[in-house]
Amino acid sequence: MKLINRDVDYAARALTFMARANKPTVSVAQMQEQVGVSGPFLRKIMQKLHKAGIVHAVKGKGGGFAMARNPDKVTLKQLMETLQGPLRLNDCVFGEKICQRHAACVLRHKIAGIESRLLAEVAAVTIKDLA
């Protein structure tokens, strides 16, 4: 059971790096050594962050990426949602069609509670906390 995958891990590092850098833009080439990952792979991650509006990108020579919001406005939860898909820990493994117990299912109920508390926790961690 993984809470976060590598994408999220690398993204957290890259963003932390950017937050500390305090430059207008940071290129992948400048980050890759510190982050400790190959250039192409890091680019793919940054592109996803770009699509999600977490960073903005400047193309062309001298370009790179920059944070689109303040570091304390970017949460771990957002990174997880962006890079590993929507965060539903467990809706019933069987579709609601098959499962008659859905409403009454105690296990699902318990897990829903755990889930909501977990989400609150990952939403409370920001890049600022990491930098």
Place this chain on the structure above:
Amino acid sequence: MKLINRDVDYAARALTFMARANKPTVSVAQMQEQVGVSGPFLRKIMQKLHKAGIVHAVKGKGGGFAMARNPDKVTLKQLMETLQGPLRLNDCVFGEKICQRHAACVLRHKIAGIESRLLAEVAAVTIKDLA
């Protein structure tokens, strides 16, 4: 990100069934319809639970499985550990060898905190709660 997988889900149902049944032993054949899973698959799960000492097994005609402890002594955490491996949400994705920052890493620190609270939650849910 899945909190529990199907094995755990089915196991929870099967154990709940057994807890309510209150018979000396329950065979897979008796459970499979209620649990909603094929016989062979459920057997594989039960065998793992047996190895883990959560149920005991009686072979031969008239045999089956029975809970080895009281339902309030079997926790969701134990099922998860048994059926999906040890529960470390995230030790550093890179081995400790590569990662120099291990001790200082803020992200790891945050996640460790989240993890311990999550484990406490899954350890608090017992089969008795579900039955």
Place this chain on the structure above:
DNA sequence: GGTTAATGATACCACACGGGTATCATTCTG
């Protein structure tokens, strides 16, 4: 305007894992 340095967009690959089935061996009851 051409070269170079950067991102954008895809397409692809290889491996591990999860979910599930099949098969044969073993043990107990009657």
Place this chain on the structure above:
DNA sequence: CAGAATGATACCCGTGTGGTATCATTAACC
């Protein structure tokens, strides 16, 4: 001995994840 149950394995297959490669596009600088 026959039948009913678990024990132990071995296998399969679809999907997800980590990672690479390639080409297109944009902007700066000489």
